[in-house]
Amino acid sequence: MDRLAGSAEDLQARLWMAEHLHAQGLESWTDETGNVFGHAPGVGDSRLLLGSHTDTVPAGGRLDGAYGVMAAMEVLTTLHEHGHPAARCLEIVSFWDEEGARPDSSGGMVGSTALCQSPHLALIDSFVELHIEQGPRMEEAGQELCVVEGIVGVDRHLIRTVGEPNHAGTTPFPLRKDAGRALMRTAAVVQELLRSVHDTVVGNIGTVTLDPGAPNVVPGAAQMVVEIRAPHEESLARCADMVLERARTIAQEEGCTVEHQLLSHKPVVDFDDGMRALLEKVTLGTGRATGSLYSYAGHDAGVMSAHVPTGMVFVPSARGVSHSPREYTPEHLLVQGAQVLLDAVIAHTEARTAPGSSGSTGAAWNARA
Numbered sequence: 001m002d003r004l005a006g007s008a009e010d011l012q013a014r015l016w017m018a019e020h021l022h023a024q025g026l027e028s029w030t031d032e033t034g035n036v037f038g039h040a041p042g043v044g045d046s047r048l049l050l051g052s053h054t055d056t057v058p059a060g061g062r063l064d065g066a067y068g069v070m071a072a073m074e075v076l077t078t079l080h081e082h083g084h085p086a087a088r089c090l091e092i093v094s095f096w097d098e099e100g101a102r103p104d105s106s107g108g109m110v111g112s113t114a115l116c117q118s119p120h121l122a123l124i125d126s127f128v129e130l131h132i133e134q135g136p137r138m139e140e141a142g143q144e145l146c147v148v149e150g151i152v153g154v155d156r157h158l159i160r161t162v163g164e165p166n167h168a169g170t171t172p173f174p175l176r177k178d179a180g181r182a183l184m185r186t187a188a189v190v191q192e193l194l195r196s197v198h199d200t201v202v203g204n205i206g207t208v209t210l211d212p213g214a215p216n217v218v219p220g221a222a223q224m225v226v227e228i229r230a231p232h233e234e235s236l237a238r239c240a241d242m243v244l245e246r247a248r249t250i251a252q253e254e255g256c257t258v259e260h261q262l263l264s265h266k267p268v269v270d271f272d273d274g275m276r277a278l279l280e281k282v283t284l285g286t287g288r289a290t291g292s293l294y295s296y297a298g299h300d301a302g303v304m305s306a307h308v309p310t311g312m313v314f315v316p317s318a319r320g321v322s323h324s325p326r327e328y329t330p331e332h333l334l335v336q337g338a339q340v341l342l343d344a345v346i347a348h349t350e351a352r353t354a355p356g357s358s359g360s361t362g363a364a365w366n367a368r369a
């Protein structure tokens with residue numbers, strides 16, 4: 001599946017969405033960023049927004065993003081067809097360039113970021129995104145539905161060791177100030193350090209450079225970027241402290257020094273408590289195996305969460321594969337996820353229009369997805 005944001009295929013999908021909504025008697029409009037919206041005629045000024053994105057990475061899968069948009073379309077269409085009052089409190093969206101896979105992309109979440117800076121946000125009172133997990137944890141735990149607690153924070157640290165460049169043949173080992181060796185000794189223990197902080201932490205060293213980078217020169221400097229992801233800010237801070245402390249100890253042993261720069265910090269996102277409770281009630285109501293987890297991948301819901309009460313539901317990804325044509329979730333689990341989205345909309349509308357009500361999940365309404 002190739003539907004890179006802005007490609008002919010992506011534009012075609014957005015056009016299809018608008019045409020499909022019009023054919024169902026619904027209204028659709030596209031904002032100046034490229035986000036495609038849909039709602040019923042006569043929609044109110046306080047709307048629960050449902051959606052995700054239809055762009056993909058190059059050679060991506062058919063579910064990452066598009067599943068949440070298709071399910072949102074199905075929910076809106078079903079409620080509208082049945083004249084359900086929830087249809088008038090609902091808007092759906094396909095966000096522009098979530099993946100950030102375009103060479104000129106500013107890093108993804110372009111459409112949701114733009115919406116959050118636009119006047120249209122004033123009409124949106126909450127947001128729910130349905131998505132595939134993109135990891136193996138639900139399948140391993142035998143879970144069919146998960147309420148997402150939030151999105152992990154991501155820190156990127158540039159760690160640079162500085163020694164002394166010298167001749168690789170004539171310099172005896174004890175006299176070297178080998179910045180490459182100091183860096184790589186640290187790199188080799190990063191994983192065990194992160195694991196010792198908390199079992200929810202993951203990290204990666206994705207780039208390493210040696211300076212000057214010649215086979216016959218002892219490196220005078222070396223640097224790597226350590227990326228750390230964790231669901232708690234304390235874990236992120238503790239990991240950074242531990243890695244830096246070890247880097248300095250090792251550098252000292254190697255006659256080198258350490259320089260450090262925090263390149264970026266994406267804070268942990270915790271989704272709205274009320275929305276999580278509502279989604280938990282609806283997923284538990286299915287009687288199926290459910291759970292909760294933090295997402296280790298970024299989503300538009302993370303952007304929306306800073307502005308309106310936001311929630312997210314995951315369905316499993318077979319073998320945890322995503323960003324690949326092998327992305328797969330069994331159809332009955334996709335349908336079940338769409339049903340949960342429909343029930344959540346009805347429960348949310350009931351809770352909003354009748355505060356203190358029991359918040360029935362409206363099981364009589366069924367998605368045709």
Ligand SMILES: [Zn+2]
Nearest residue numbers: 064065098131
């Ligand atoms: Zn996605």
